[in-house]
Amino acid sequence: MSATGTLKVQLDTAGPYVRQQVNVIDSTTLELVASPACGEEVEVPAGTYVVSATLPSGERSVGVAEVAANELSELALAGPAAAAEPPPPPPGAGSAPGLEELGPPAGADATPATSGWFLRFRVRTQQGFEADEPQLDVLTATSERAELTVRASGEGILFAQVARAGEVPLTVALPIYGPTSSQSCRLTLGGQAGALTADVSLPDNPQVDAVARYLQSGHPAEAAGVLGNAELLLQQKMADPFGAALGGYALLRSGQLDRLHHWPRNLAGMFPWLPDGAVIAGEEAALEGDHATALGFVCDAARRGLPVFAAGFSLLAARLREYAGARADAFGENGGLVVEAGQHLESVLRVLPFVDFARVSFAFRGARVDDPATSQEPFAAGGDWKEL
Amino acid sequence: MKPWVERGPATDGSSDPCTHALVVGVSRYEFLTEDGSPGPGGRETFGLQQVKTPATSAFLFARWLESTYRSPTAPLGTIRLLLSPSEWEQENVPDLAEIPVEAIPATRANVEEAVSEWFAACSTNADHVAILYASGHGIQMSPDDGGIVLLEDFARFPSVLDFSLDVGAVRKGMAGPTMAQRQFYFVDACRVRPEAALRFQTLGSGVGLPNPFAGTARVSAVYFAATPSTEALGAPGKGTLFVQALVECLDTALGVDDHVQPDRTWAVTATTLVSALPKRVRELAEAFGAEQTATTGGQLEDVPFHTLEGKPQVPIAVGLAPDGAAAVALGRLFDPQAGDLFDGEAFAPTIAREVPAGNYLLEVRLQPPTPPFKDVSTFVVPALPPAYAETLTVAEDQ
Numbered sequence: 001m002s003a004t005g006t007l008k009v010q011l012d013t014a015g016p017y018v019r020q021q022v023n024v025i026d027s028t029t030l031e032l033v034a035s036p037a038c039g040e041e042v043e044v045p046a047g048t049y050v051v052s053a054t055l056p057s058g059e060r061s062v063g064v065a066e067v068a069a070n071e072l073s074e075l076a077l078a079g080p081a082a083a084a085e086p087p088p089p090p091p092g093a094g095s096a097p098g099l100e101e102l103g104p105p106a107g108a109d110a111t112p113a114t115s116g117w118f119l120r121f122r123v124r125t126q127q128g129f130e131a132d133e134p135q136l137d138v139l140t141a142t143s144e145r146a147e148l149t150v151r152a153s154g155e156g157i158l159f160a161q162v163a164r165a166g167e168v169p170l171t172v173a174l175p176i177y178g179p180t181s182s183q184s185c186r187l188t189l190g191g192q193a194g195a196l197t198a199d200v201s202l203p204d205n206p207q208v209d210a211v212a213r214y215l216q217s218g219h220p221a222e223a224a225g226v227l228g229n230a231e232l233l234l235q236q237k238m239a240d241p242f243g244a245a246l247g248g249y250a251l252l253r254s255g256q257l258d259r260l261h262h263w264p265r266n267l268a269g270m271f272p273w274l275p276d277g278a279v280i281a282g283e284e285a286a287l288e289g290d291h292a293t294a295l296g297f298v299c300d301a302a303r304r305g306l307p308v309f310a311a312g313f314s315l316l317a318a319r320l321r322e323y324a325g326a327r328a329d330a331f332g333e334n335g336g337l338v339v340e341a342g343q344h345l346e347s348v349l350r351v352l353p354f355v356d357f358a359r360v361s362f363a364f365r366g367a368r369v370d371d372p373a374t375s376q377e378p379f380a381a382g383g384d385w386k387e388l
Numbered sequence: 389m390k391p392w393v394e395r396g397p398a399t400d401g402s403s404d405p406c407t408h409a410l411v412v413g414v415s416r417y418e419f420l421t422e423d424g425s426p427g428p429g430g431r432e433t434f435g436l437q438q439v440k441t442p443a444t445s446a447f448l449f450a451r452w453l454e455s456t457y458r459s460p461t462a463p464l465g466t467i468r469l470l471l472s473p474s475e476w477e478q479e480n481v482p483d484l485a486e487i488p489v490e491a492i493p494a495t496r497a498n499v500e501e502a503v504s505e506w507f508a509a510c511s512t513n514a515d516h517v518a519i520l521y522a523s524g525h526g527i528q529m530s531p532d533d534g535g536i537v538l539l540e541d542f543a544r545f546p547s548v549l550d551f552s553l554d555v556g557a558v559r560k561g562m563a564g565p566t567m568a569q570r571q572f573y574f575v576d577a578c579r580v581r582p583e584a585a586l587r588f589q590t591l592g593s594g595v596g597l598p599n600p601f602a603g604t605a606r607v608s609a610v611y612f613a614a615t616p617s618t619e620a621l622g623a624p625g626k627g628t629l630f631v632q633a634l635v636e637c638l639d640t641a642l643g644v645d646d647h648v649q650p651d652r653t654w655a656v657t658a659t660t661l662v663s664a665l666p667k668r669v670r671e672l673a674e675a676f677g678a679e680q681t682a683t684t685g686g687q688l689e690d691v692p693f694h695t696l697e698g699k700p701q702v703p704i705a706v707g708l709a710p711d712g713a714a715a716v717a718l719g720r721l722f723d724p725q726a727g728d729l730f731d732g733e734a735f736a737p738t739i740a741r742e743v744p745a746g747n748y749l750l751e752v753r754l755q756p757p758t759p760p761f762k763d764v765s766t767f768v769v770p771a772l773p774p775a776y777a778e779t780l781t782v783a784e785d786q
Contacts, residue, residue, distance in 0.1 A: 023646060023647060025646070025647045025770075025772070027747040027770070028725075028747070029648065029652075030647055030648045030745065030746070030747070030772070031647060031648050031650075032647040032648075048747070050747055050770040050772060052770075052772065058663055058667070060646075062770050062772070062776065064747075064768040064770060195679065217663060218662040218663035218666060218667075218684065219662070219663055220659070220662070220688060221659055221690060252687070253687070253688055254659070254688055254689065254690070255606065255607065255687045255688060255689030255690075286604070287603060287604045287687070288603055289601070289602050289603035289604075291601045311532075313530065314530035314531045314532040314533070314685060315530075315532050317529060317530040317532070317533060318529070318530050318532035318533035318534075318556060318685075321529060321533060322556075322560050322599065325593075326599060326601070330599075330601045345589070346589070349586055349588070349589070350586060352529065352530060352585060353585040353586060355530075357530065357531050357612075357683045357685075358666075358681040358683050373586055
C-alpha cells in the first residue's frame with residue numbers, strides 16, 4: 001500500500017461557516033480521489049493533486065497540491081474575484097437581426113424606462129394581503145441600480161413590489177420573517193429597460209446565501225453540500241426555516257432523498273405560515289410513490305399561499321396539474337382532495353405565466369400580488385408606491 | 389411505426405440496456421398563418437405564426453444522437469423521429485430537403501403512436517436510458533412540469549391543445565419498476581401568450597401517458613429552452629440557440645465533468661448540463677444582442693448523459709504579468725511523461741490553445757533575458773474541463 005498524507009484545502013469565502021465541497025483529482029490519472037469540505041482534512045496517497053472548487057457564483061477555482069507521505073499539506077484556493085458583480089444584462093433583447101423568435105411576434109410594449117425606482121410592500125396575513133412598511137436602509141440608488149436592506153417588521157411573508165415607469169411591476173417574495181433568525185435581506189434592483197430585475201441576497205446569513213447562489217448558478221449538489229445538515233437549521237433556538245427550505249429544494253433537485261428522511265414534515269408542521277415546507281414534504285412523498293400523502297401536503301401548501309422560492313412554486317404547480325386531473329381512487333382516503341387540487345390549480349395558473357423561474361426567489365410580474373393576471377399594465381405612480 | 393434508427397439490442401427484441409430517443413420538431417403548422425393573424429375559420433391560435441427553426445433543431449439533435457451519442461451502459465437503440473419542417477427549411481436547410489422516410493410528420497396521431505411505442509421500449513429494463521427532445525411553439529408550465537409543445541395540426545378543432553405534446557404528462561407516466569431510470573427531457577420551445585396558459589385547462593389535452601402514480605425515476609431531468617419571461621430564439625438554418633448550445637456542450641469540453649469517471653472515461657453528466665447549458669444559451673443569445681434564459685427542473689442525480697470517446701480538448705489561456713513581459717516570452721507546454729505539446733510559442737499577449745485534458749507543466753523563457761522579468765521553469769497547468777485560464781507573474785518580487 002502506498003504511503004499516505006493529509007490534505008486540507010481552504011477557500012477564501014464570504015463567511016467562516018460556508019464550507020464548499022472541493023474535488024481532489026489525481027494529477028496523473030485525473031480520477032476523482034476525494035470530495036472533502038473546505039477545511040476538512042482528508043487522507044490521500046502521497047502525490048500531486050489538482051484541486052477544484054465551484055464557487056457559489058458558478059465560477060471555478062483551481063489549484064495544485066503536493067501531498068507528502070505522513071505530512072499535512074495545506075492548499076489555499078483563491079476565493080471569489082473582487083466583489084462579484086452580476087453579469088451585465090445584454091443590450092436590447094428580442095429583435096436581433098437574423099434570429100427567429102418563437103412565440104407571438106414581438107409587441108411594441110417595451111417602452112424604455114427613464115424614471116426612478118418605486119417600491120411598496122405587501123404582507124400576507126390570514127386575512128389576505130395587506131400593505132406593510134418594513135424598515136428600509138437604502139444603500140445606493142441610481143437610475144441604473146438600487147440596493148437596499150429590508151428588515152422584517154412582524155409576522156407574515158413579505159412581498160416587495162418594484163416598479164419603473166413604463167414597465168409592469170415586479171413582485172418578489174422575501175425570505176425574512178420576524179420570529180425567525182432570518183430578519184433581513186438585501187434587495188438589489190437593476191436590469192435593462194423592459195427587463196426589470198430584483199435580486200434577493202442574505203448578507204447576514206452567508207451560508208444560506210451561498211446555498212441560494214449555488215442553486216441560482218445551477219449547482220444543486222454543491223448547494224446541498226454547503227449546507228450540510230439542513231435539518232439542524234430547524235433545531236436552533238432561532239430556527240431558520242428559509243435556509244432549511246432552500247436545503248430541502250437542493251436535496252430534492254440533486255436526487256438526495258435519503259438525506260431528507262422526512263424532516264420536511266417537521267418544517268411543514270413547525271412553520272404553518274410557510275408554504276415551502278409543505279411543498280417539500282409533498283414532493284418527497286410523491287417521489288417515494290406515496291401520492292396520497294403527497295396530495296395532502298400539496299393541498300396544504302396551496303392553502304398557505306404563494307411559496308417564497310421559485311422552486312416551490314414550480315413543484316407546486318407541477319403536482320397540482322398532475323393531481324387535479326387524476327382519479328380520486330388513486331389517493332385512498334385523501335381522494336376527496338382531488339377536487340380541491342383542481343381549485344388550487346386554477347389559482348396557480350393565474351400566476352404561473354408571469355413567474356421568472358430563472359431566479360431562486362419567487363418573483364412574478366404584475367401589480368396585484370393576489371392577481372397578476374389582471375394587472376399586467378405598465379406601472380402608474382400613485383397609491384402607496386414610494387420612490388426611492 | 390418504424391424508428392429512424394434501430395440498432396444494437398433494439399434490433400433483436402432483447403431487453404438489454406440501451407437508449408431510446410424520441411425527437412419531435414415542428415416548424416410547419418397547418419393552421420397558422422405567416423404573420424400571426426387568426427387561423428382559417430377564426431381558429432384560436434394565440435397570434436402564433438409559422439416558424440423556421442424547430443424542425444432544423446430536432447433533426448440536428450437527432451443526427452447528433454445517431455452519430456455521436458455514446459453511453460457505455462446503454463448504447464443507442466432507437467430514435468423515433470417526427471419532423472414537420474417548414475417550406476423555408478426544406479428549401480434552405482440541406483439536411484431537410486430530403487428527410488428520411490422514417491421521419492414522419494409530427495401530428496397528434498403520429499406523436500401519440502410514437503410516444504406509446506417509445507414508452508413500451510423504455511419500460512422493459514430499468515437500466516435503459518430515455519431521451520425526449522421536443523421543439524416548436526409551446527406553453528411552458530413550470531420547470532418541474534415539462535411544458536406543452538404544439539404539434540403540426542394544432543388548432544385543428546376548437547379544443548386546440550388536443551393537438552399538442554404534453555411533456556409533463558408524458559414524464560409523469562414514465563414510471564414503474566422496469567421503466568428506464570435515467571430520463572432526460574429537452575423542451576426546446578417558448579411560451580405562447582399568457583392567455584393560453586391561463587386557459588389551458590379548457591383548451592383540450594395533449595398527448596401524454598397514463599399516470600401509474602408510482603415513484604419517480606432515479607434521474608428525470610428537464611432542460612428548458614426559455615423561461616416565461618423570455619422568448620426562445622432561433623437562427624434559421626442553424627436551429628434554435630438552445631440546440632446549438634446543447635450540441636456544443638455535448639461535443640466540446642463545455643459540458644464535460646472536470647475529472648474522469650470511475651470507468652476512466654470523460655462524460656457530460658446530468659448535473660454538468662444544468663450549469664453549462666443555460667450559460668451557453670445566454671452567451672449565444674448575447675452574441676446576437678438578445679436575451680434568453682434556459683432553466684432546469686426535475687431530479688438531477690449526477691449520472692453520465694454522454695460519454696466522450698477520448699479526452700476532451702480543453703481551451704487554455706495563459707497570460708503574463710506584468711505588462712510587457714509577453715513581448716519577450718516564449719512558452720513550452722509539456723507533459724513530463726509524454727513530451728511537448730508545443731514549444732517556442734509566443735505570448736500574443738496570451739497563449740490560447742486547445743489541449744487534451746491533462747495536467748501539464750508550462751515553461752516560460754525570456755528571449756532575450758529582460759530584467760526584471762524572469763524565466764519560469766515549471767508552472768502547473770491543470771487543463772481540466774471546461775477551460776483553464778490563468779495569469780502568470782514573471783517578475784521578481786518587489
